[in-house]
Amino acid sequence: MEILGALTFVNTYTLAELEVGEHFLWKIGNFTVHGQVFLNSWIVIGLLVIASLAATRNIQKIPGGIQNFMEFVLEFIRDLVRNQIGEKEYRDWVPFIGTLFLFIFVSNWSGALVPWKLIELPSGELAAPTNDINTTLALALLTSLAYFYAGLKKKGLSYFKHYIEPTPVLLPIAILEDFTKPLSLSFRLFGNILADELVVAVLVLLVPLFIPLPVMALGLFTSAIQALVFATLAGAYIHEALVDHHD
Amino acid sequence: MDIQVASVIAAALAIGLASIGPGIGQGNASGQAVAGIARQPEAEGKIRGTLLLTLAFMESLTIYGLVVALVLLFANPFV
Secondary structure (H helix, E strand, O other): OHHHHHHHHHOOOOOOOOOOOOOOEEEEOOEEEEHHHHHHHHHHHHHHHHHHHHHHOOOOOOOOHHHHHHHHHHHHHHHHHHHHHOOOOHHHHHHHHHHHHHHHHHHHHHHHHOOHHHOOOOOOOOOOHHHOHHHHHHHHHHHHHHHHHHHHHHHHHHHHHHHHOOOHHHHHHHHHHHHHHHHHHHHHHHHHHHHHHHHHHHHHHHOOOOOHHHHHHHHHHHHHHHHHHHHHHHHHHHHHHHOOOOO | OOHHHHHHHHHHHHHHHHOHHHHHHHHHHHHHHHHHHHHOHHHHHHHHHHHHHHHHHHHHHHHHHHHHHHHHHHOOOOO
């Protein structure tokens, strides 16, 4: 961590610190978990649950306020999934992909919008849950499971035939693809969010006022796009598993 | 060479080299998108949406380089 030490010499103000790889560790049984990620995931989940409850508690025929907003969100997600998976089978996958999208979106924005630094932790600091590789890897592996499930459910064991079609020569590449998909999904999200937060942190170290604002706005934009990309790709992978090559 | 010096140089190279290809690709894609909008202004919304998504995909290649650089700087397994 000597490089980290060299970077923090500029930091005479405690507005922001460059903390990469510092965690608020909890011990649960034999496992060590990153407490700040857990806390923030719970906050994000709580926000989403409260928003959903508030929107559905008193449903009106003519939507207004939060119900209107949540209906807009739902329609957006439904269109996204329908564009990827197609009219016939998209309905089953709206909840899964919608959950992924909303969780990633709200986590990314919570990391950028909420001044987590005000809440003191013994070590590490609260930030977007998605800037921890474990979170993004878990989401990506869930996506893998989902598309395997989709393929197996629709085609049974003949799902595995697509590995040797059109030619068995491509079998290694087809198998490799199953590993590169979650790898690229998780790295893309993790890298983007961490990069956003690092760029903002470096700029805040150099010029604490006003200058980082445009970069923060850019960060908001890219993190929204990343949530969209993750959901789109999850939909594309599921569609790939569902599609029948003999139509 | 000291392993720390090597790591810092490698991190710089990782992010620098990883930004060349996506830079060219993003330039191409944006240029084509502008040409498409100029030819067909009514398709602007669709073109913009697709462009943003593809730009994000290209950007992720640089981000992979960035992840490697960050691993070398902050979580280096060899130091």
